[in-house]
Amino acid sequence: xxxxxxxxxxxxxxxxxxxxxxxxxxxxxxxxxxxxxxxxxxxxxxxxxxxxxxxxxxxxxxxxxxxxxxxxxxxxxxxxxxxxxxxxxxxxxxxxxxxxxxxxxxxxxxxxxxxxxxxxxxxxxxxxxxxxxxxxxxxxxxxxxxxxxxxxxxxxxxxxxxxxxxxxxxxxxxxxxxxxxxxxxxxxxxxxxxxxxxxxxxxxxxxxxxxxxxxxxxxxxxxxxxxxxxxxxxxxxxxxxxxxxxxxxxxxxxxxxxxxxxxxxxxxxxxxxxxxxxxxxxxxxxxxxxxxxxxxxxxxxxxxxxxxxxxxxxxxxxxxxxxxxxxxxxxxxxxxxxxxxxxxxx
Amino acid sequence: xxxxxxxxxxxxxxxxxxxxxxxxxxxxxxxxxxxxxxxxxxxxxxxxxxxxxxxxxxxxxxxxxxxxxxxxxxxxxxxxxxxxxxxxxxxxxxxxxxxxxxxxxxxxxxxxxxxxxxxxxxxxxxxxxxxxxxxxxxxxxxxxxxxxxxxxxxxxxxxxxxxxxxxxxxxxxxxxxxxxxxxxxxxxxxxxxxxxxxxxx
Ligand code: HEM
Numbered sequence: 001x002x003x004x005x006x007x008x009x010x011x012x013x014x015x016x017x018x019x020x021x022x023x024x025x026x027x028x029x030x031x032x033x034x035x036x037x038x039x040x041x042x043x044x045x046x047x048x049x050x051x052x053x054x055x056x057x058x059x060x061x062x063x064x065x066x067x068x069x070x071x072x073x074x075x076x077x078x079x080x081x082x083x084x085x086x087x088x089x090x091x092x093x094x095x096x097x098x099x100x101x102x103x104x105x106x107x108x109x110x111x112x113x114x115x116x117x118x119x120x121x122x123x124x125x126x127x128x129x130x131x132x133x134x135x136x137x138x139x140x141x142x143x144x145x146x147x148x149x150x151x152x153x154x155x156x157x158x159x160x161x162x163x164x165x166x167x168x169x170x171x172x173x174x175x176x177x178x179x180x181x182x183x184x185x186x187x188x189x190x191x192x193x194x195x196x197x198x199x200x201x202x203x204x205x206x207x208x209x210x211x212x213x214x215x216x217x218x219x220x221x222x223x224x225x226x227x228x229x230x231x232x233x234x235x236x237x238x239x240x241x242x243x244x245x246x247x248x249x250x251x252x253x254x255x256x257x258x259x260x261x262x263x264x265x266x267x268x269x270x271x272x273x274x275x276x277x278x279x280x281x282x283x284x285x286x287x288x289x290x291x292x293x294x295x296x297x298x299x300x301x302x303x304x305x306x307x308x309x310x311x312x313x314x315x316x317x318x319x320x321x322x323x324x325x326x327x328x329x330x331x332x333x334x335x336x337x338x339x340x341x342x343x344x345x346x
Numbered sequence: 347x348x349x350x351x352x353x354x355x356x357x358x359x360x361x362x363x364x365x366x367x368x369x370x371x372x373x374x375x376x377x378x379x380x381x382x383x384x385x386x387x388x389x390x391x392x393x394x395x396x397x398x399x400x401x402x403x404x405x406x407x408x409x410x411x412x413x414x415x416x417x418x419x420x421x422x423x424x425x426x427x428x429x430x431x432x433x434x435x436x437x438x439x440x441x442x443x444x445x446x447x448x449x450x451x452x453x454x455x456x457x458x459x460x461x462x463x464x465x466x467x468x469x470x471x472x473x474x475x476x477x478x479x480x481x482x483x484x485x486x487x488x489x490x491x492x493x494x495x496x497x498x499x500x501x502x503x504x505x506x507x508x509x510x511x512x513x514x515x516x517x518x519x520x521x522x523x524x525x526x527x528x529x530x531x532x533x534x535x536x537x538x539x540x541x542x543x544x545x546x547x
Contacts, residue, residue, distance in 0.1 A: 079493075180490055186522040187355060194354030195518050238490045238529055242511060245533025321534065 002108040005064040005125055011072075016232035018291050022061055024345065026287050027052045027264045028295070029224040031343045033304040037199040037313070039207045044220035044268050052266060055105040056220065057098060058283060059153060064125050066153050066175070066234065073174040073235050074150070079182040080237070081146050083158070083170035090158045090170065091145035092135055093272035094279055098148045123151050145170060154266075154283035157181075159189075161276060166212060168192055175234040175284045177227045177263065178241070178318065197312040215271045215278060222268040227317045228326075229263045232286045251322040256329035257290035260322060262302065289329065295345045299333030306330070356519040357472075359458065359479040362450055364390035369446030371397040373420075374436055374461045376429060376453025377404040378481035380411030383452060386478075387418055398439065399423045402432040404453065405481055429457055429497075433464055440468040452478040456486030456497055459524025472521060483546040487515055488525040495525060501542040503531040512539050515546075 008015045018026070047053030052060075073080055083091060099121055103112035111122040117134045128151065132139035140147045149156050149172045158170035165188040173181040184192045189209045190200075199205055215221065229236055230247045251259055266283040293299035306327050314320050340346055362382050364371065371393055375383050380401060387394060397420040401412055412425045426432035440449075449470060451461035458477050466472055484498040494508025502515040506528060513528030520527070532539050 180527070182493070183488070183490065183518070183520050183523070183527055187520065191355040191519075191521075194356075195516070200354060238527075240491075242491055242530040242533045245530065246536065248534050 002106070003059065003061055003063070006061050008062070008065045010065070010069045010232055010234040014231050014233070016062070016065070016286065018287060019061060020294075021050070023287065023291050023294055025050055025052050025060075026292075027224055027266050027285055028298050028343050028345075029226045029264050030301055030305050031341060033301055033339060034308045035305050035313075036310070037196075037202065037204050039204055039211070040223045041208065041211060041221050042223070044222040044270075052285070053222070055101065056268065057101040057105070057152065057281075058266065059102065059106055059109070063153055067126060067151065069234050070150060070172075070174045073237075074146075077239060080174050080239075081149075081172040082181060082185050083143065083145055084186065087158050087160065087170040087275075087277070088137070088144075090160070090272055090275035090277035090279070091143060093275050093277065094156065094158065095144045095148045096134070097270060097272070097279065098152050102152065126151060146172060154281045156282070157280040159278040159280060161213065161278065164213060165189055166209065166278060173282075174237075176237055176282070177225075177229075177265070177284075178236055178238055180238045182239075195316070197316050198310070212269060212278065215269060217271040217273055220268055220270040222266060225265045225267055227263050228319045228322075229261045229286065230259055230322065232261055232288070234284065234286075248318070248321050251325055253325055253329065256322075256326055257293075258288055260289045260326050260329075261286045262289075262292060289326065293330070293333045296333070297339055297346050299330065300335065300337060301339050303327050303330035303334045304339075353517045353519060356517075357458075357462070357477070357521060359455075359477045362386040362452055362476050362478045364393050365448040365476070366390065366393070367446075368393075368448035369396065370444065371448055371450065372436075372439060372443065373397060373399045373450045374432065374452075374457075375399065375415075375450075376402045376432070376457040376481070377406040377411075379452030379454075379457070379478065380406065380415055382478040382480050383450070384414055384418065386450075387420075394418055394420045397421055400426060400432050400436055400439075402426045402429050402453075402457075404429065404457070405484075429460065433460060436461065437464055437468070440465060440470070443468075448476065449474070450476045452480055454481045454484055454498075455479055456484065456524065459486055459519075459521070463522060463524040466522070485515060485546050486525045487513065487528040488520070488523050489513055489528045491530060495523075496528070499526075499528075500546045501544045502546075503539060503542055504528075 010016055052058050099112045102110040109124050113120045119134050121130045155173045155175050157168050159166040160169045167188050171181045193205050264285045268281045270279050364386055399420050416423050449465055451458045462472055484500050487496050487499045489506040492509035496507040503512045506513050511530045514531040516527040516529055518527045
């Protein structure tokens, strides 16, 4: 039977919404009533059936529409997909990782057959049927990273490891929380994290980098990160900020439930076999406040998170303009009862 | 040397020191950077007959630093009329540079950034370049929207010299571009622009 893919938009008329099942499997990122930056890295182990971590690469009901939105972004701005020349082996590693995972876990939608280096890839939801030679870029319609990530939800960065650091030397970034690949490409771990407040001083980045430098093949890891977005817009890029920024000023006490979205990124990291590079996937999930409060525990917890959020983090995430209004709107869902530990609905 | 603020993505300009093991010294200097060159190389006069100096007076035009540099008597000194023309010549030299050539860059931050970015394009490891910041704190800024570069930005916000948006200068630096990031300051409320502050004089 497979996934029922929705037809919806992430711009203009914003018809995106979550089905009740999608709400239940939403990666709510708070396991307690307060939030602070930490080295929140865990093994990327398979989770319960139907959860967002059941499979290493999560494909959901928004797949087809998200891929359409990515194509629009890339058409308008090709600089969202860039790769330095030495990253080609890592690009092919990524093709293998994604095609293997998608075809193994969603066989009703994606099929891969291999005859030596001769590969046959079928993507039914997007109507793609491609035979190519693994490792031979000329046999694909575009470079390998771009080819496969136009068919997989989430942004991706490929990190080269040298001089005891990670270097963001390739990526495709069309659904980002306000950072620029074109600006950051070629930077190392500490440099691209430069603008983040607090975390440098409490040692989060030192420890996280040390951990990642030792990442082993076959033992991927993951973490959750979050921010907020007005309207279900995927392309909240700095490049287009002068176009979407105005939407942040459109929040009123009446429309909070519909306009204000929690945006959660499931970030996973894999060591790649041939290139020894690391792939960093940034899979964004959106949920409106109206949808969020259908899970009572989340409706209680999220206003408490917003209330206790340290000012520098709120400013950095860019939510100061509508934070109070959102707390006010949510407060009717917080009856003051204690919340149970852990992320999941009760 | 000027102390610069603590921005994680910004390079550290550790100061010029003559590399006594280098077979060739290639020096790119702008404006007040001439003083850094004179200070470093007058301590190591034996290096001068293996030294090429490319100098652009830039912000120090009229101060005749070029004569003081010539008085060092390097193997070659070339005075360029603009940063752009200096970079053209530098790239020509990097293209034919041999093993054992040490590159030095000194002047405003925007100038150093452009020299480093050019050299990295020729396979030079940025860690190997000796740099020293001299002169004004003016920044070179890339507009994140239209990608246009504006040189000598001394205040934030400022007007992008390409697309005309009013940009706030973010404390985030790209070595590849040799520039800071400029982001539209009134995106959320068009027309509401805070007064410009001269932070980078
Ligand atoms: C190695 C792959 C990673 C990449 C490519 C990456 C990339 C980024 C980028 C581009 C930003 C935005 C910075 C800006 O404002 O311009 C960011 C933010 C951040 N990153 Fe990473 N990151 C990675 C891994 C990690 C890890 C392992 C941690 C673990 C602690 C981490 C923690 C953070 C935090 C706390 C923020 C601020 C997010 C917010 O408050 O919204 N990152 N990251």
